[in-house]
Amino acid sequence: DGGITQSPKYLFRKEGQNVTLSCEQNLNHDAMYWYRQDPGQGLRLIYYSQIVNDFQKGDIAEGYSVSREKKESFPLTVTSAQKNPTAFYLCASRGYTEAFFGQGTRLTVV
Amino acid sequence: AQSVTQLGSHVSVSEGALVLLRCNYSSSVPPYLFWYVQYPNQGLQLLLKYTTGATLVKGINGFEAEFKKSETSFHLTKPSAHMSDAAEYFCAVSESGGSNYKLTFGKGTLLTVNP
Numbered sequence: 738d739g740g741i742t743q744s745p746k747y748l749f750r751k752e753g754q755n756v757t758l759s760c761e762q763n764l765n766h767d768a769m770y771w772y773r774q775d776p777g778q779g780l781r782l783i784y785y786s787q788i789v790n791d792f793q794k795g796d797i798a799e800g801y802s803v804s805r806e807k808k809e810s811f812p813l814t815v816t817s818a819q820k821n822p823t824a825f826y827l828c829a830s831r832g833y834t835e836a837f838f839g840q841g842t843r844l845t846v847v
Numbered sequence: 848a849q850s851v852t853q854l855g856s857h858v859s860v861s862e863g864a865l866v867l868l869r870c871n872y873s874s875s876v877p878p879y880l881f882w883y884v885q886y887p888n889q890g891l892q893l894l895l896k897y898t899t900g901a902t903l904v905k906g907i908n909g910f911e912a913e914f915k916k917s918e919t920s921f922h923l924t925k926p927s928a929h930m931s932d933a934a935e936y937f938c939a940v941s942e943s944g945g946s947n948y949k950l951t952f953g954k955g956t957l958l959t960v961n962p
């Protein structure tokens with residue numbers, strides 16, 4: 738089936754550790770996005786990539802990093818510099834019109 | 848810069864009643880507009896979209912929305928609410944199609960359906 742796969746669905750991290758969230762798509766889309774979702778705040782853009790080997794900061798990029806070495810993959814690393822990383826993270830890809838979303842990763846700092 | 852305002856963070860209706868979720872946008876060019884639905888702990892699913900052409904668009908699950916340029920609005924409606932419609936709904940805007948344009952989302956409206 739075509740779509741976007743995020744893994745893992747649930748992730749626990751100790752303070753001070755970096756963690757990487759996986760996002761893979763087989764829709765042949767050029768653009769990929771990472772959003773953070775907190776209750777009552779909607780979706781906030783962390784990073785986006787319009788093409789392989791290129792990406793731009795979104796509205797809340799501090800404490801996060803990404804790479805786009807392959808068209809299919811856009812992993813997000815939550816670094817120890819992110820002060821409040823507990824949230825629901827959504828990955829999306831876009832062709833010409835709408836974006837398609839993965840099922841999300843819920844990250845909890847313990 | 849484009850933006851989206853969803854009026855009402857929480858809307859409650861009775862089963863069988865009209866559903867109306869409000870969305871206003873700002874965009875410097877003719878926009879592409881979207882409504883998405885999200886069930887708990889899941890990703891977003893596209894309900895409907897407006898790109899060009901007919902201003903009244905129909906989506907899945909009996910929802911529809913009308914693009915009104917003069918009012919910069921794209922309100923979502925459904926004539927008769929069902930219990931399964933309880934979810935969070937997001938309106939989004941893009942200045943055009945293609946990978947060069949970002950999608951900007953509203954803060955969402957949580958729809959509760961009472962029996």
